[in-house]
Amino acid sequence: MTSRQESDPDHDGTRQTGGGPTRLLLADDHSLVRETIAAFLAAGGDLEIHCEGTLDAAIAALGPHGPFDLILLDLNMPGMNGLDGMARMQKAAGATPVGILSANARPDTIQSAIAAGARGYLPKSMPAKSLSAAVRFMLSGEIYFPYNLLQDTPGEDDAGLRPREREVLQGLAEGLSNREIADRLHLQEVTVKLHVKTLSRKLNARNRTHAAMIARDNGLI
Amino acid sequence: MTSRQESDPDHDGTRQTGGGPTRLLLADDHSLVRETIAAFLAAGGDLEIHCEGTLDAAIAALGPHGPFDLILLDLNMPGMNGLDGMARMQKAAGATPVGILSANARPDTIQSAIAAGARGYLPKSMPAKSLSAAVRFMLSGEIYFPYNLLQDTPGEDDAGLRPREREVLQGLAEGLSNREIADRLHLQEVTVKLHVKTLSRKLNARNRTHAAMIARDNGLI
């Protein structure tokens, strides 16, 4: 399930923070989720976890509560605009590795996150036991991501959309007009309209707004 | 918070299942979430928790793994169509109380759930400690819901939307046309257009699709 690339020849082990316990910063907007996850991770006894509910709060916590050995960010959280938020955190956190926690498990999302320098990608669909393992894996300097989800996932949630339709759908979900999507993809507006129509059919959507919502609900974007 | 009467003064008025431990059925589509929550609740030692990842699986688990003293359902889960899913579970579970677990904490959603016979409503924004208390509260026969969230919630995630605008937004998010929204709310189409315009302004949305996505991202629907 796991896979790695390598990283940090630095030192095999975990921390950059002196000799204290290994420290985690966990940010998720649902306190029930972040606190139970924190409790679960802390149950091992070797981790100390600081929680925040927004990206800004997490960044602000770097100073007073830092330094940390690993930072985990929820991808759908106030302040995060997708991976932009991670970039902000990385800039603020310096060398401290940043991992992504997300309900979304689409292959290209995972790949984008890793490509953008994430230390790992933890889908919320993973078993809790794997979480412990993954966190320790990341702390050891490795990059963690769910290999099985990365491969293809051609079946279920694909909805039979072709690549171009996905790109158009992405624009739809951002609230762009056909004209704007066309410009972005270097297409004619009519072509975009065609894609919107076919893609809406495939998703059983009654119009572009519905299509965007369905895509959102199914993690297609 | 209201109360409800139930027989068996057995212990603290908790269980209907013979003499064993108190048993919970927890259904949430994110295994990381459900397992950590289960671990958190089970840490007290007095609860036995069975987890499932979909509504259908949860209903199917009633026979083989039941009976249960309390059932908790995630509101955003495959199989649940809002409160319809809860109704299905209630029919299948008979007298066993059913509570709702949800990322959404809108007052009217909470009220609808309670009105539909939920034993409680647990927003994922609640502290983990409150969760334990709330679960035990519900097990004792009381109906739990977050009183502070029920009152008004005039502040943060409100975005200054008026009730009517919220209703229109709801329709937007379902992909309805202005015409259809108007029919549903017994308004003229022009009025709906007005609301769409003002609501889009308040959300900084560039059009209806964008507004729907923003609303979705901010849990306004």
Added chain:
DNA sequence: CATCACACTATCCTTTCGGATATTTCGACG
């Protein structure tokens, strides 16, 4: 080489959206 699937383009036409502006009703407030 014929065929097919896919992506793209083109026209034409109708419906819906989006925006501006003005008027009316109604309840709340001082």
Added chain:
DNA sequence: CGTCGAAATATCCGAAAGGATAGTGTGATG
């Protein structure tokens, strides 16, 4: 009682969206 704001309604207009139908280019497949 007058004032105010929310809510609803009424026209008007241009800009998008939605739908249908037809045609082009290209790469894969048999």
